[in-house]
Amino acid sequence: MANRLPHASESTKQLREDLQHLTQTVEELVNATADDSRSNIKELRSRAETHLKNTRARLEARGERLYGEARETVTEQADVLDDYVHKNPWTSIGVGTGVGVLIGMLIGRR
Template identity: 70%
Template sequence: MANRAPHTHETTQQLKEDLHHLTQTIEELVSATADDSRSNIKELRDRAEKRLKETRDRLESRGERFYGEARDSMEHQVDACDRYVHENPWTSIGIGAAVGVVVGMLIGRR
């Protein structure tokens, strides 16, 4: 897990930069619309569209990667839990019973 902290910080920093560039381009586009220079507006619009597409692609890629990492982690945890239950069935039954008693007590208090 310690390996993910630098990766997360790097990803967060890249996301901030992407959003900053996109915001800056959109602000330029908005301020350019105050001018009546059609070529300037078209150039800024093209840049804004390009940055928007790049940012969207990066966000989709990161989202897919995060989903994959979370899915792999969850599968690993489920496999570890399944192994534990198969290796220690009576302990697992005891833990389940204890949790059931606690939940029953909490529900009974209402």
């Protein structure tokens, strides 16, 4: 899991830079619209569309990667929990009962 942190930091940094570039391009597009210079607007619009597509693609890729990592982590945790329950059934029953009582008390207070 420690290996994922530097990669996540790089992804976050790249995403931040992409969003800054996109914001700058959109601001330039808005400012150029005031001039109403058609050639300038077309160029800026093209740049904005390119940055938007690239940013969207990176966001989708990052979302899919994060989903896969989360799914893998949850699967690993479920396997560890399953193993623990099979090795310690009475402890697991006691913990489950305690959690159930606690939730029942919290619901009953309302």
